[in-house]
Amino acid sequence: MARTVELSNIISENTNKIDAHFKANDLPTPSFDVDSPLDFPVPITNVEIQTARRAVVLATQELHDLLVGPREHVRWLSWSYWDNLSIQAITTFNLANLVPLSGTTTYTALATATSQSTTNIKRLIRHAITARLFREPSPGLVAHSAASSVLARDPQMAAWASVCSGQFFGAAARAIDSMVATPSSEEPSEAGYALAHCPGVPMFQSIGKDPVLAKRFGAAMGSLTGGEGYEVSWVVDGYDWEAVNKKGGLVVDIGGSTGFVCAELAKKFPNIRFVVQDMQKTIDMGIAQCPPELKERIEFQAHDFYTEQPVKDADIYFFRWICHNQSDKYGVKMMRQLIPALKPGAKIVIHDNCLPVVGEDGYPDLWDEKITRSMDLTMLALLNAKERDDADWTQLFADADPRFKYLGHTQPEGSRMGIMEAVWMP
């Protein structure tokens, strides 16, 4: 049987399964209408329907690419960045909020509100419509689609779209220039982001000096880290915290932001004590936001993770979304700062991406593979940092100190992040 026919059978079989589930549960059939659900309305815990959904998404992508053909595929792949430009226009000119959630507006009204020409607003929105952002129900009238309405309804997603299409787009455009100028650099001050926006200054330092951008960046990260496959519940439910809970142990969350992960852990594991460490400003926010009933068990501490770890003899030193921001040089430096504090058997637990190992079958799941590989390039362009696979994690710990033993990673089905574990064995 031709692969195209095989794929269309996969699509048909699984779409029928999904449709039957939707009908049986009185769920609205997926549509692009503005009042349709903004997320796939089946919980991630429903493995059968989520597996069917994934099968359809992967098969439709493959069928699409097969029928487009290699030459056409390459031609249009090479200019996929124009989608970014129309998103940048939407976020810069606040277009999602200028279009009413029900009803329509005109290109002329949008042009007046943004002090841009009608011609330019029209061409940018008409391009966005080809990616199902907005609709034009009749010529000259603009209405929301489900996807464009996300940018009006979800401020965190609007921040994500703004940061990606603005700051990150610029960084991506200069990433190869940075590689040519400073080959194999491990310095964030030499990365594409720095070249594009703040020559000689690392991204986080530059963002820290701009309160408006810092707030937007924080909201963008909130959108990503709460998004599908990145939920905090994966690490709360996916690691053996009970072993620490049983003995009333201590966990240090390094770069723990406002302590929201520790708050979730503290609710589930009543005997664990926590120290959340971050920069002073973030720690101040964490203290203000900490639920009163958890204050006794969650301590907040300003600490720079490139300096010696002040909390001795904890059971677990936890890093979430920290290591992928570090090149090997800085990752090794960060891990070495733990050593004076570590007791034998102390664990280092990392919740971060773990790059898949490429097997003989190639990439079985291009949906997640593309996201994780894009995240890896993001780290390159923003910070000269990187995502890691098991071999890279092994190397990082070995380079930090041979007394660290990397134990490997687990990744629950549905999670886009791995849980990596190392133990201190002096």
Ligand SMILES: C[S@@+](CC[C@H](N)C(=O)[O-])C[C@H]1O[C@@H](n2cnc3c(N)ncnc32)[C@H](O)[C@@H]1O
């Ligand atoms: C990507 S966020 C991850 C936050 C949190 N762990 C999470 O899971 O969402 C990186 C965090 O590291 C903090 N950070 C950056 N540089 C730091 C440093 N040198 N010392 C301590 N914290 C730092 C930032 O303030 C931020 O909260």
